[in-house]
Amino acid sequence: MNARIFLTQLLGALGLIVILGFNVIIMDWWERKLVGHIHRRPGPMHTGWHGILQPFADMLKMLSKEDIVPDRADRLFFWLGPAVAVVPAFMALAVLPLAPGFALADIGNGLFFVFAMQTIMPFGYTLIGWSGHNKWSLVGALRSAAQLISYEIPMLIVALGILLAAGSARLTDIVNAQSTVWYAVKQPIGLLIFFITAVAEMNRSPFDMPEAESELVAGIHTEYAGMKFGLVMMAEYTAMLVGSWMIVLLFLGGWHLWPLPPSPVWLVLKLYLVQSGIIWLRGTYLRLRVDTMMEMSWKYLIPASLANLMLVGVLATTFKGF
Amino acid sequence: MDTYANLAALVLAGLVGLAFVFALYGAVKLLAPSRPYALKNATYECGHDPLGEAWVPYRLQYYAFAIIFLIFDIETAFFYPIVLVWRQIGTLALVETLIFVAVLLVGLLYAWKRGVLKWD
Amino acid sequence: MGLIENAERPNFILTTIDTLLRWGRSHSLWWCNAGSACCSLEFAAMGGARYDMDRIGSGLVRASPRQSDVLLIPGPITKKMAPIFVRVYNQMPDPKWVIAMGSCAISGGAFRESYSMTRGADTVLPVDVYVPGCPVRPEALFYGLLKLRARVRGTSNIGLAHREPIYVPPDLPPEWEAEVREFLGEHEAC
Amino acid sequence: MFGQGLLKGLSVTGRRMLGKTECDMYPYRKRVLPPKSRIFLSMRATPDGKALCNACLTCQQGCPDNVIRIEQDPEDRKRAVSFRVNSGRCTFCGICEENCPRHALTFTQDFERATFDKGTLTYALIADGTATGACVIVERTEPEHPASAEGGEDVG
Numbered sequence: 001m002n003a004r005i006f007l008t009q010l011l012g013a014l015g016l017i018v019i020l021g022f023n024v025i026i027m028d029w030w031e032r033k034l035v036g037h038i039h040r041r042p043g044p045m046h047t048g049w050h051g052i053l054q055p056f057a058d059m060l061k062m063l064s065k066e067d068i069v070p071d072r073a074d075r076l077f078f079w080l081g082p083a084v085a086v087v088p089a090f091m092a093l094a095v096l097p098l099a100p101g102f103a104l105a106d107i108g109n110g111l112f113f114v115f116a117m118q119t120i121m122p123f124g125y126t127l128i129g130w131s132g133h134n135k136w137s138l139v140g141a142l143r144s145a146a147q148l149i150s151y152e153i154p155m156l157i158v159a160l161g162i163l164l165a166a167g168s169a170r171l172t173d174i175v176n177a178q179s180t181v182w183y184a185v186k187q188p189i190g191l192l193i194f195f196i197t198a199v200a201e202m203n204r205s206p207f208d209m210p211e212a213e214s215e216l217v218a219g220i221h222t223e224y225a226g227m228k229f230g231l232v233m234m235a236e237y238t239a240m241l242v243g244s245w246m247i248v249l250l251f252l253g254g255w256h257l258w259p260l261p262p263s264p265v266w267l268v269l270k271l272y273l274v275q276s277g278i279i280w281l282r283g284t285y286l287r288l289r290v291d292t293m294m295e296m297s298w299k300y301l302i303p304a305s306l307a308n309l310m311l312v313g314v315l316a317t318t319f320k321g322f
Numbered sequence: 323m324d325t326y327a328n329l330a331a332l333v334l335a336g337l338v339g340l341a342f343v344f345a346l347y348g349a350v351k352l353l354a355p356s357r358p359y360a361l362k363n364a365t366y367e368c369g370h371d372p373l374g375e376a377w378v379p380y381r382l383q384y385y386a387f388a389i390i391f392l393i394f395d396i397e398t399a400f401f402y403p404i405v406l407v408w409r410q411i412g413t414l415a416l417v418e419t420l421i422f423v424a425v426l427l428v429g430l431l432y433a434w435k436r437g438v439l440k441w442d
Numbered sequence: 443m444g445l446i447e448n449a450e451r452p453n454f455i456l457t458t459i460d461t462l463l464r465w466g467r468s469h470s471l472w473w474c475n476a477g478s479a480c481c482s483l484e485f486a487a488m489g490g491a492r493y494d495m496d497r498i499g500s501g502l503v504r505a506s507p508r509q510s511d512v513l514l515i516p517g518p519i520t521k522k523m524a525p526i527f528v529r530v531y532n533q534m535p536d537p538k539w540v541i542a543m544g545s546c547a548i549s550g551g552a553f554r555e556s557y558s559m560t561r562g563a564d565t566v567l568p569v570d571v572y573v574p575g576c577p578v579r580p581e582a583l584f585y586g587l588l589k590l591r592a593r594v595r596g597t598s599n600i601g602l603a604h605r606e607p608i609y610v611p612p613d614l615p616p617e618w619e620a621e622v623r624e625f626l627g628e629h630e631a632c
Numbered sequence: 633m634f635g636q637g638l639l640k641g642l643s644v645t646g647r648r649m650l651g652k653t654e655c656d657m658y659p660y661r662k663r664v665l666p667p668k669s670r671i672f673l674s675m676r677a678t679p680d681g682k683a684l685c686n687a688c689l690t691c692q693q694g695c696p697d698n699v700i701r702i703e704q705d706p707e708d709r710k711r712a713v714s715f716r717v718n719s720g721r722c723t724f725c726g727i728c729e730e731n732c733p734r735h736a737l738t739f740t741q742d743f744e745r746a747t748f749d750k751g752t753l754t755y756a757l758i759a760d761g762t763a764t765g766a767c768v769i770v771e772r773t774e775p776e777h778p779a780s781a782e783g784g785e786d787v788g
Binding site: 491492493494497545548549550551552554562564569570571572573574575576579581582583584585586588589593 | 653654655656657658659662663665669671696697698718719720721722723724743744745746747748749750753
């Protein structure tokens with residue numbers, strides 16, 4: 001370990017901050033724009049060209065908004081909650097490759113590192129909800145914890161099917177294994193289950209139980225004002241980035257687009273297509289009820305994902321080229 | 323060496339992320355007005371006086387789900403090594419995993435039958 | 443702490459930051475809809491496709507007052523609800539504004555003579571913009587919002603804390619009714 | 633088939649997403665309001681700038697919300713010294729317009745009346761005996777309902 005490697009890594013980490021900020025800004029604008037067009041309205045329009053400066057205005061407003069800490073809240077965890085939600089999502093970004101081997105840390109267990117970081121997110125949400133000393137946010141926190149752990153399992157089991165086919169947990173290897181045929185073609189059931197669970201893990205609509213406005217005032221962040229609320233939103237958008245990046249890497253061939261030479265451009269393109277798809281889902285579907293959502297995971301997705309794993313196992317044992 | 327470099331990179335990423343969050347907190351401290359008073363800092367309960375404690379005991383069902391989650395989570399941890407070397411082992415791996423999954427499914431079915439999975 | 447609000451006198455850096463912040467605030471006024479009566483539906487129409495307040499960045503109606511900037515009073519305030527409105531207003535973080543929408547929120551409107559109504563939102567809250575109408579057309583509310591934006595953008599915040607606090611929280615007296623009556627005496631003129 | 637409805641929903645929103653928006657772009661383009669929409673009161677006047685109002689007080693007495701305050705000239709009871717409208721109380725029911733025997737009151741379609749000061753919501757159609765700027769100068773037209781123009785007194 002010398003100073004040069006350290007400096008490179010520091011620059012890389014700062015670059016990740018830039019990616020995170022850029023993604024939050026782009027997605028904030030793009031989501032409002034896309035949902036607006038689904039409603040046949042133009043979305044942000046007059047703040048800059050087609051409202052492109054809207055996220056900056058929101059950011060400035062949140063920065064200059066008073067930061068309320070309720071008297072009865074647990075002050076330490078109230079401060080720490082958004083950090084616990086943002087930082088693991090940010091650390092998961094560090095192992096996600098943009099090009100072959102081009103990541104801050106292209107570790108051999110990349111896939112499981114990402115899942116480990118995603119498992120910390122429920123802690124963040126639970127802290128956010130619990131620390132405010134508010135009944136709505138406590139219910140939101142418990143729901144969020146229950147939802148996130150329920151959808152964790154099918155996600156992991158489906159990812160095991162990918163590992164089985166690729167024979168490696170290094171994300172670069174998994175992508176390179178799909179240079180001709182994507183795993184989306186080889187394991188379509190896996191893609192479906194993974195997509196559903198990934199949307200649920202990001203707390204996006206139709207699975208946004210933790211912040212169900214119609215039932216719990218604003219869910220887990222009822223007591224959060226100003227930039228702390230902005231950080232929760234940032235955690236959500238970062239989780240969305242990580243989740244869709246995983247979908248692209250595991251199923252949609254990463255930087256490969258078959259007849260064309262591999263390039264990070266394809267990866268970024270697919271990334272934003274997947275995120276737009278998630279926004280499209282948000283604009284289309286209603287929120288699931290909490291009991292149907294839990295039962296969907298335990299009664300349908302887990303057996304289906306186990307069946308998918310066994311199917312992949314049988315195919316991999318029978319056909320060598322699978 | 324490479325492992326340590328990667329580990330250092332991950333730790334560094336975590337620290338930079340934390341620094342980013344606290345830089346934002348610092349900016350808020352600088353830019354935002356702050357006029358706290360008792361009514362403002364009271365718990366928000368749709369405009370009414372806050373009633374009682376919010377940190378109350380909650381339902382046991384969450385615990386049941388947590389236990390089942392633990393079982394399945396450990397199961398995936400067990401699967402992880404066998405899946406990575408699946409192609410070298412071949413049919414034996416398939417048979418072993420099938421038995422393992424069958425045992426797990428029996429457990430899930432038991433929980434299902436006892437009504438643990440029903441959320442009410 | 444508050445760099446802007448507690449400044450002694452303006453200087454170049456502070457005014458630049460203040461201008462930036464005012465731009466940000468005016469372009470992202472988020473709502474807290476108190477929803478007390480039927481003007482709320484016209485407000486919903488303003489969020490719809492025809493008028494679309496999201497164009498100017500005010501499209502988010504937050505469920506919690508902690509995340510909103512503008513408290514919208516779209517209807518009459520009963521005397522029983524008045525303390526609740528005051529509490530919700532107080533629990534919004536600074537800076538915050540209030541829009542009284544429709545005749546009922548301005549002066550009591552058709553319910554003016556009722557024993558159970560306050561005569562206008564300004565008897566209990568510091569209202570910034572009054573939007574007359576019954577019900578208010580969505581365009582009219584949009585115009586009110588544009589006026590509020592112009593005011594937010596045009597008012598300097600430097601040294602505001604020294605001049606006056608943005609809002610003095612009213613102590614909610616046990617004899618609430620008597621307090622309201624006292625207020626009514628002052629505002630009877632208009 | 634299972635999931636058909638889900639796909640149908642996606643196709644509907646997808647078509648909406650790619651189609652045209654239906655926005656009026658309010659501050660830049662203004663919508664033409666329906667001709668009967670009642671927004672703010674104004675006073676009709678004769679071509680030489682005199683208000684048509686003859687201070688009969690029908691509108692003031694018929695108003696359910698006490699919006700209109702008319703002050704008669706003590707010497708000439710058929711002349712209004714001031715005619716004040718408090719639009720902060722008005723429910724825009726239109727009874728005053730219907731009651732007016734001379735069709736002097738009309739509703740304009742000017743809705744941009746939001747204000748920072750509640751006092752400015754009260755405006756005068758006639759002040760010091762002369763019509764103010766809130767008047768709309770029009771030709772005297774024949775009454776649309778001659779029957780109501782006859783009685784005049786106590787309709788509301």
